[in-house]
Amino acid sequence: MDAHSIKVACSSCNLRELCLPMGLSPDEMSKLDSVITTRRRVKRGTSLFNTGDRFSSLYAVRSGFFKTCITTADGRDQVTGFQMTGEIIGLDGIVNDRHSCDAIALEDAEVCVMPFDQVEELSREFTTLQHHVHKIMSREIVRDHSVMLLLGSMRAEERLAAFLLNLVQRLHARGFSQSELILRMTREEIGSYLGMKLETVSRTFSKFVDEGIIDVKQRYVHIKDTDALRQIVNQQTSK
Amino acid sequence: MDAHSIKVACSSCNLRELCLPMGLSPDEMSKLDSVITTRRRVKRGTSLFNTGDRFSSLYAVRSGFFKTCITTADGRDQVTGFQMTGEIIGLDGIVNDRHSCDAIALEDAEVCVMPFDQVEELSREFTTLQHHVHKIMSREIVRDHSVMLLLGSMRAEERLAAFLLNLVQRLHARGFSQSELILRMTREEIGSYLGMKLETVSRTFSKFVDEGIIDVKQRYVHIKDTDALRQIVNQQTSK
DNA sequence: CGTAGTTTTGAGAGGCGTCAAGGAGCGTGG
DNA sequence: CCACGCTCCTTGACGCCTCTCAAAACTACG
Numbered sequence: 099m100d101a102h103s104i105k106v107a108c109s110s111c112n113l114r115e116l117c118l119p120m121g122l123s124p125d126e127m128s129k130l131d132s133v134i135t136t137r138r139r140v141k142r143g144t145s146l147f148n149t150g151d152r153f154s155s156l157y158a159v160r161s162g163f164f165k166t167c168i169t170t171a172d173g174r175d176q177v178t179g180f181q182m183t184g185e186i187i188g189l190d191g192i193v194n195d196r197h198s199c200d201a202i203a204l205e206d207a208e209v210c211v212m213p214f215d216q217v218e219e220l221s222r223e224f225t226t227l228q229h230h231v232h233k234i235m236s237r238e239i240v241r242d243h244s245v246m247l248l249l250g251s252m253r254a255e256e257r258l259a260a261f262l263l264n265l266v267q268r269l270h271a272r273g274f275s276q277s278e279l280i281l282r283m284t285r286e287e288i289g290s291y292l293g294m295k296l297e298t299v300s301r302t303f304s305k306f307v308d309e310g311i312i313d314v315k316q317r318y319v320h321i322k323d324t325d326a327l328r329q330i331v332n333q334q335t336s337k
Numbered sequence: 338m339d340a341h342s343i344k345v346a347c348s349s350c351n352l353r354e355l356c357l358p359m360g361l362s363p364d365e366m367s368k369l370d371s372v373i374t375t376r377r378r379v380k381r382g383t384s385l386f387n388t389g390d391r392f393s394s395l396y397a398v399r400s401g402f403f404k405t406c407i408t409t410a411d412g413r414d415q416v417t418g419f420q421m422t423g424e425i426i427g428l429d430g431i432v433n434d435r436h437s438c439d440a441i442a443l444e445d446a447e448v449c450v451m452p453f454d455q456v457e458e459l460s461r462e463f464t465t466l467q468h469h470v471h472k473i474m475s476r477e478i479v480r481d482h483s484v485m486l487l488l489g490s491m492r493a494e495e496r497l498a499a500f501l502l503n504l505v506q507r508l509h510a511r512g513f514s515q516s517e518l519i520l521r522m523t524r525e526e527i528g529s530y531l532g533m534k535l536e537t538v539s540r541t542f543s544k545f546v547d548e549g550i551i552d553v554k555q556r557y558v559h560i561k562d563t564d565a566l567r568q569i570v571n572q573q574t575s576k
Numbered sequence: 577c578g579t580a581g582t583t584t585t586g587a588g589a590g591g592c593g594t595c596a597a598g599g600a601g602c603g604t605g606g
Numbered sequence: 607c608c609a610c611g612c613t614c615c616t617t618g619a620c621g622c623c624t625c626t627c628a629a630a631a632c633t634a635c636g
Contacts, residue, residue, distance in 0.1 A: 168482055172571045176486040190482065192475035199482065218468065222461045229457065235474040236431035242481035243407055243429065243438065247415040249488035250532035254592070285615065293489035295593055300616055316601070316615075332411045493624070524583065537624060539584055555583075555633075 106160075106210060107131045116184030116272070117158050118212065118230065126224050133216040134158075139208050146187065146201040146209060153191025155211045159183050162207020163282040166190075167290070168199045177291040179241075180204075180265075180283060183272060186234055188214075204282040249293045252331075257292040258302045259330040262312070266321060277324070281317040345399075345449060346370045355423030355511070356397050357451065357469065365463050372455040373397075378447050385426065385440040385448060392430025394452050398422050401446020402521040405429075406529070407438045416530040418480075419443075419504075419522060422511055425473055427453075443521040488532045491570075496531040497541045498569040501551070505560060516563070520556040 108119040109127045119130055140146050164181040181187050191197040221228035270276045286296040306312045313320040347358040348366045358369055379385050403420040420426050430436040460467035509515045524535040545551045552559040
């Protein structure tokens with residue numbers, strides 16, 4: 099499928115405490131190594147998989163940044179999530195044996211390929227892994243619910259504030275700054291995810307800048323006042 | 338926890354082809370019977386579980402109708418789903434060992450209690466069950482993504498049309514009419530789910546009535562022109 | 577038969593979408 | 607190295623959809 103296959107081992111991966119192998123014993127880890135044997139490179143702008151593709155594997159983001167999005171027959175388009183290192187992509191494909199969204203790299207990326215039938219086999223053997231797979235899926239469900247809350251009940255400023263806080267929080271968990279970040283996605287992609295138009299995203303960024311809450315220079319964002327952002331999310335001015 | 342415990346068997350349940358035991362062999366089914374031994378009655382307006390409750394079991398709706406909703410500290414509220422017979426409630430609890438939403442019966446209901454540790458144990462034994470559990474979780478993820486599409490990109494009429502079509506489709510799969518239904522939830526609950534205010538829900542219903550697409554008398558809805566509804570969903574007038 | 581909850585409908589306001597134009601950043605090629 | 611074109615971003619003006627506030631009608635239930 100792809101010439102860019104690389105040998106790898108979870109046991110020596112610096113993401114192992116964020117990713118699928120979290121909490122496994124050394125013994126279990128080495129078994130997992132034998133299942134997750136390949137990586138795949140995905141160039142910026144190209145897709146890891148598309149809607150309708152046969153489902154065979156889950157993917158763990160090793161490096162880079164992805165978006166997942168669904169596109170309907172009538173041309174509607176919705177970004178359903180952004181995935182960074184250590185996060186799992188492809189859970190949507192299990193139910194119908196085909197993927198129901200596109201996964202697109204927003205920068206040159208690398209993923210670990212995890213053949214799902216082998217993951218299932220191994221998780222019949224190891225309770226720890228089994229439970230962890232369940233947790234990963236449950237976490238995705240809970241995350242989706244909070245996005246539904248955002249889309250269903252927040253106004254533009256609240257959405258963008260919540261979005262920025264979520265991004266830095268996840269980046270911070272990966273060792274990056276709590277206050278500075280580079281956006282890997284366009285204003286349009288942010289807007290699609292947050293249910294608003296790109297102009298509104300841009301205007302809202304400008305408003306935050308005017309209020310001294312953040313600095314923005316294109317894709318670069320510096321959060322000067324995290325508490326102010328938090329307050330905006332919780333202000334409940336309501337929509 | 339609840340005095341209303343009743344002995345039951347999946348193998349003799351008329352929902353077994355919709356519910357968890359779907360596709361199991363008779364042998365596997367009888368093993369499942371020994372795990373799912375109790376039902377629980379939930380009175381209209383009361384909750385099956387609340388946010389923060391310890392997670393121990395999944396629940397299959399045996400009869401009745403539920404809503405799940407998340408409530409934030411600042412009083413924001415979002416209905417994340419409506420569940421009818423054969424559907425599974427509680428997947429949100431797996432990740433943190435505590436439920437992250439409330440599940441509330443919209444009419445007197447009965448659920449089958451499925452202790453999750455035992456479901457996990459059994460699904461280590463039976464590939465069929467294991468895979469089915471994964472599918473159920475994946476289906477929930479895919480469903481959530483389509484709600485995100487609805488909330489992120491549709492206008493009020495489109496949302497309500499999509500909602501009605503989804504409801505009758507699920508009811509039809511349970512042997513009910515394709516064109517008539519009784520809403521089990523209030524306009525406010527519909528609005529919360531669809532990200533709009535109850536007045537807008539009401540107005541949109543009235544608009545559909547004026548256009549001759551449906552009849553509405555309180556909770557009773559008669560869909561006179563399914564194609565018109567489908568057209569509304571797909572018209573992509575855009576938001 | 578009264579009361580609380582739910583639904584409908586109206587009038588007005590405002591947030592966000594739409595349309596449009598201009599600017600900034602960046603890669604490509606002369 | 608600069609010019610050029612492309613994509614992305616910003617900002618303004620205007621209009622509409624949906625929210626807000628309010629009141630009345632209807633239903634259910636005690």
